[in-house]
Amino acid sequence: AAANLESDDFVGISFWLISMALMASTVFFLWETQGVTAKWKTSLVVSALVTFIAAVHYFYMRDVWVATQSTPTVYRYIDWLLTVPLLMIEFYLILRAIGVASAGIFWRLLIGTLVMLIPGYMSEAGYLNITVGFVIGMLGWFYILYEIFFGEAGKAAEANASPAVTYAYKAMRWIVTVGWAIYPIGYVLGYMTGTADQETLNIVYNLADLVNKIAFGLLIWYAATSESQSAA
Amino acid sequence: AAANLESDDFVGISFWLISMALMASTVFFLWETQGVTAKWKTSLVVSALVTFIAAVHYFYMRDVWVATQSTPTVYRYIDWLLTVPLLMIEFYLILRAIGVASAGIFWRLLIGTLVMLIPGYMSEAGYLNITVGFVIGMLGWFYILYEIFFGEAGKAAEANASPAVTYAYKAMRWIVTVGWAIYPIGYVLGYMTGTADQETLNIVYNLADLVNKIAFGLLIWYAATSESQSAA
Ligand SMILES: CC1=C(/C=C/C(C)=C/C=C/C(C)=C/C=O)C(C)(C)CCC1
Ligand SMILES: CC1=C(/C=C/C(C)=C/C=C/C(C)=C/C=O)C(C)(C)CCC1
Numbered sequence: 001a002a003a004n005l006e007s008d009d010f011v012g013i014s015f016w017l018i019s020m021a022l023m024a025s026t027v028f029f030l031w032e033t034q035g036v037t038a039k040w041k042t043s044l045v046v047s048a049l050v051t052f053i054a055a056v057h058y059f060y061m062r063d064v065w066v067a068t069q070s071t072p073t074v075y076r077y078i079d080w081l082l083t084v085p086l087l088m089i090e091f092y093l094i095l096r097a098i099g100v101a102s103a104g105i106f107w108r109l110l111i112g113t114l115v116m117l118i119p120g121y122m123s124e125a126g127y128l129n130i131t132v133g134f135v136i137g138m139l140g141w142f143y144i145l146y147e148i149f150f151g152e153a154g155k156a157a158e159a160n161a162s163p164a165v166t167y168a169y170k171a172m173r174w175i176v177t178v179g180w181a182i183y184p185i186g187y188v189l190g191y192m193t194g195t196a197d198q199e200t201l202n203i204v205y206n207l208a209d210l211v212n213k214i215a216f217g218l219l220i221w222y223a224a225t226s227e228s229q230s231a232a
Numbered sequence: 233a234a235a236n237l238e239s240d241d242f243v244g245i246s247f248w249l250i251s252m253a254l255m256a257s258t259v260f261f262l263w264e265t266q267g268v269t270a271k272w273k274t275s276l277v278v279s280a281l282v283t284f285i286a287a288v289h290y291f292y293m294r295d296v297w298v299a300t301q302s303t304p305t306v307y308r309y310i311d312w313l314l315t316v317p318l319l320m321i322e323f324y325l326i327l328r329a330i331g332v333a334s335a336g337i338f339w340r341l342l343i344g345t346l347v348m349l350i351p352g353y354m355s356e357a358g359y360l361n362i363t364v365g366f367v368i369g370m371l372g373w374f375y376i377l378y379e380i381f382f383g384e385a386g387k388a389a390e391a392n393a394s395p396a397v398t399y400a401y402k403a404m405r406w407i408v409t410v411g412w413a414i415y416p417i418g419y420v421l422g423y424m425t426g427t428a429d430q431e432t433l434n435i436v437y438n439l440a441d442l443v444n445k446i447a448f449g450l451l452i453w454y455a456a457t458s459e460s461q462s463a464a
Contacts, residue, residue: 007306007357016310024281031277035270
């Protein structure tokens with residue numbers, strides 16, 4: 001399939017770029033564990049898992065795209081079902097590293113994720129009304145946002161973090177707000193108003209993953225390396 | 233496709249050689265992180281990312297070459313869009329390791345990269361006049377050269393570095409001048425005068441990557457290991 005990438009197939013090019021960037025990020029996060037103190041290593045490994053899982057999906061999606069100029073959303077949902085819970089675990093791990101996590105935070109964020117993704121997928125696959133799935137999914141997302149801004153997680157982070165951790169935590173929170181908004185917007189344009197085509201949707205999702213997976217991981221790397229240096 | 237490599241296909245052989253050398257360099261840089269002090273590890277990891285990304289692209293380009301005796305430039309540009317910014321980050325990291333980096337250096341080098349590559353690609357893909365893309369790209373490259381020779385980065389390196397770091401920094405700078413010149417020359421011969429054929433262009437690009445990716449990384453390895461030994 002690789003042979004057919006055309007120089008003006010910008011969606012295909014964006015699939016290539018992101019899949020390579022995801023692989024490289026995986027190597028980066030894994031090796032950078034050497035430079036951080038023990039309690040931050042797990043956070044970096046989880047960042048690497050997110051980019052690794054996504055990279056494998058992107059290699060498949062890229063080849064399907066190059067061959068057919070479309071890519072079924074089912075691959076993205078499989079990816080999300082694994083990577084979104086891992087991203088939620090990152091909030092938990094960062095709070096645990098600074099000593100303020102509770103198991104309740106972990107479970108609430110996980111439940112929020114499932115409420116967001118499962119109805120969304122059931123609608124896209126035709127098992128649930130498009131609007132119903134959307135509304136339930138939005139509730140799950142709002143619940144996650146509530147928890148990390150105003151809930152136990154938000155309060156714990158505010159009270160106890162160093163500047164680098166505060167910076168990273170706040171930026172991660174904004175990624176969950178602004179970066180994640182791209183997916184429900186894509187859903188609305190693709191399924192409800194029907195105004196978006198496959199090309200636009202895929203290029204926008206690809207760029208979104210650059211922010212939501214790689215930049216998100218880099219924020220954690222920033223917090224981890226800053227904390228580890230000040231501990232040394 | 234690999235099965236078809238002919239003994240007199242010297243371009244194909246150069247693709248094989250470079251792709252293997254890139255893989256081996258990746259392993260080398262990653263494992264050598266063990267031998268250097270914390271602040272130099274990231275530099276070696278980034279060297280490994282450059283050779284890793286390039287290696288993956290070379291495997292594809294090699295197979296396309298062996299199958300078709302030509303290789304679309306689009307793969308090289310995808311590689312460049314990822315690896316050139318990483319090479320620029322190396323200048324930033326080396327200055328940071330000796331304690332004299334500023335965020336401005338990082339952003340200016342990144343912008344120079346994009347101004348160099350994007351118009352070049354748009355011209356090759358037919359979206360911009362060949363000469364216009366070339367002139368804008370050259371400006372981006374000159375801007376990078378200015379920054380690392382005479383700008384803040386150049387001055388910071390001159391004032392504060394140990395002999396090994398000075399040596400590496402100066403050599404890296406010359407690679408960006410002489411080694412990188414090969415790509416715009418190839419562009420002129422391929423698109424403007426039309427005197428270069430696919431074979432010559434690909435063999436020259438392949439050798440260029442040996443210098444610009446592997447030798448460049450080895451210079452960083454030299455600085456990192458020398459500094460780490462004198463710190464021990
Ligand atoms: C709210 C909402 C959605 C949100 C999806 C999101 C927010 C996905 C995030 C994925 C990420 C961040 C992946 C990165 O690894 C759906 C299911 C599209 C449709 C239903 C409403
Ligand atoms: C100036 C110029 C160019 C320069 C390209 C360069 C300098 C690429 C360097 C790539 C490297 C160093 C890759 C190694 O990893 C173009 C885009 C060909 C054409 C427009 C003018």
